[in-house]
Amino acid sequence: MPNFTVQRRLAASELGVGESRVWINPDPEVASELADAITREDIRAHIEAGNIKAKPKKGNSRARFRLRAEKRAYGHRKGPGRRRGAKGARAPPKEIWISRIRALRRHLREMRDSEKIERHAYRLLYRKAKGGEYRSIAHLDAYIKAKGLMRE
Template sequence: MADLANQKRLAAALLKVGVTRVWMDPEKLEDIATAITREDIRGLIEAGTVKRRPKVGISRGRARARDIKRAKGHRKGHGSRRGAAGARAPKKEQWMRKIRAQRKVLREMREEKTIDAHNYRILYRKAKGGEFRNVAHLKSYIAYQKK
């Protein structure tokens, strides 16, 4: 078989791709070997004897499958963790999630007249001070106060 390195290099330059992305028809290697000028290679490209190979991408299929598993709580064990617990779930984000939920419940209770505006203010300040662990704790505190 003839050495087609020069033809491949010329074809790569004409097709504006790397040498590895040049495809040559294995049945017409004799014709390719006789092509020594850029014009000859252009003719082979037009004839379809020399073509540009498609780009090879990296499949996201496995990554998508892994993300679905992680959404269900799988693949999150000790061996998969990078970073401390405080980095994975920062204290501030935990606080924001908790306080927003509590304030939402307090607003709803005030609108439904379950608590009056005065008690709303007091409970709001208590929530801000971190007195309640969660919404359930807040509700149980309000129920206890009503008795």
């Protein structure tokens, strides 16, 4: 089979694709005609005849990524061996604070509305939560129980 370097280059230019995406008909009868095609006009004629075509663009399959993402959402593939970067880089301290304070405030609001704690106790606990006194809802509940702020 002849060397089609020039034809491939010209065809790539005419088709507007990279040289690796140019398909040239491997049929020996057509090959001799193609070897003589050295002008852009000749190449355009072969493109119209279907002897030269642009191969479709290749893409990367997302199937493996989706499978990994699904497992990570479930909590898998997140162990210490997978982690790079500091704790604060993986989950910024501000985001941790936001999720914690929202949970505490929601819990306090529910307790106040269901009258499990009095309004003045709610305000006191709210201020303490804002000051970062409680690590979690469980810690807040333990404090309420220890101080006897829960209504019977």
